[in-house]
Amino acid sequence: AQTVTQSQPEMSVQEAETVTLSCTYDTSESDYYLFWYKQPPSRQMILVIRQEAYKQQNATENRFSVNFQKAAKSFSLKISDSQLGDAAMYFCAYRSGQGGSEKLVFGKGTKLTVNP
Amino acid sequence: EPEVTQTPSHQVTQMGQEVILRCVPISNHLYFYWYRQILGQKVEFLVSFYNNEISEKSEIFDDQFSVERPDGSNFTLKIRSTKLEDSAMYFCASSEAGRVPEAFFGQGTRLTVV
Numbered sequence: 001a002q003t004v005t006q007s008q009p010e011m012s013v014q015e016a017e018t019v020t021l022s023c024t025y026d027t028s029e030s031d032y033y034l035f036w037y038k039q040p041p042s043r044q045m046i047l048v049i050r051q052e053a054y055k056q057q058n059a060t061e062n063r064f065s066v067n068f069q070k071a072a073k074s075f076s077l078k079i080s081d082s083q084l085g086d087a088a089m090y091f092c093a094y095r096s097g098q099g100g101s102e103k104l105v106f107g108k109g110t111k112l113t114v115n116p
Numbered sequence: 117e118p119e120v121t122q123t124p125s126h127q128v129t130q131m132g133q134e135v136i137l138r139c140v141p142i143s144n145h146l147y148f149y150w151y152r153q154i155l156g157q158k159v160e161f162l163v164s165f166y167n168n169e170i171s172e173k174s175e176i177f178d179d180q181f182s183v184e185r186p187d188g189s190n191f192t193l194k195i196r197s198t199k200l201e202d203s204a205m206y207f208c209a210s211s212e213a214g215r216v217p218e219a220f221f222g223q224g225t226r227l228t229v230v
Contacts, residue, residue: 033217035218037221042223043153043205043223043224043226044221044222044223044224045159045207045209045221045224046221047218047219047220047221050217050218091158091159093159095217095219097217101172102147102149102164102166102171102172102211102217102219103149103161103164103172103174104149104151104159104161104209104219105161106158106159106160107158108157108158109158
């Protein structure tokens with residue numbers, strides 16, 4: 001079974017600075033997807049960014065980018081120019097790319113605090 | 117922008133009672149899911165639903181849980197006889213078929229069993 005590990009329960013960053021959240025995963029599959037979801041205090045799960053395992057290029061969405069290291073099974077999220085609105089729980093998630101399983105497997109999350 | 121809608125936002129129920137949590141997935145999506153998040157813990161998969169049947173379920177999804185798509189728009193989760201440990205945030209999600217894998221989540225229903 002696939003597992004996702006987020007080793008940082010909490011992180012903090014100064015406004016306008018850059019922060020990197022770590023995620024590692026374990027799988028024997030070669031085809032899969034990785035995601036970062038944001039959960040603000042409202043508790044809604046908001047998709048931040050997605051990475052396909054077959055793509056070597058790291059995904060980028062505005063101030064959010066990932067460092068995907070397939071061999072190391074590592075998938076970190078970098079937030080540049082941090083804003084107060086970035087404060088939230090961040091969850092890393094894995095989804096199989098092979099037929100039969102569409103479920104997301106989540107890590108335990110990292111609570112990000114942004115200091116003004 | 118299309119979104120997944122869940123009702124109610126908060127439900128309080130007595131232990132042993134039945135509850136139905138409702139969701140309206142994004143209209144052109146074909147895969148539907150329920151996830152659960154006990155306070156302070158990670159999000160856990162309960163069940164996925166495709167083509168009017170369960171495609172996958174977790175060990176959490178035992179006989180007291182059921183899902184249904186009663187019409188063309190709603191997707192429901194029923195808990196037959198609630199327990200204190202069912203208190204959690206329940207998220208509905210939906211995704212398109214094919215190679216578009218993103219799941220979009222609703223805002224959640226907070227279930228409190230007393």
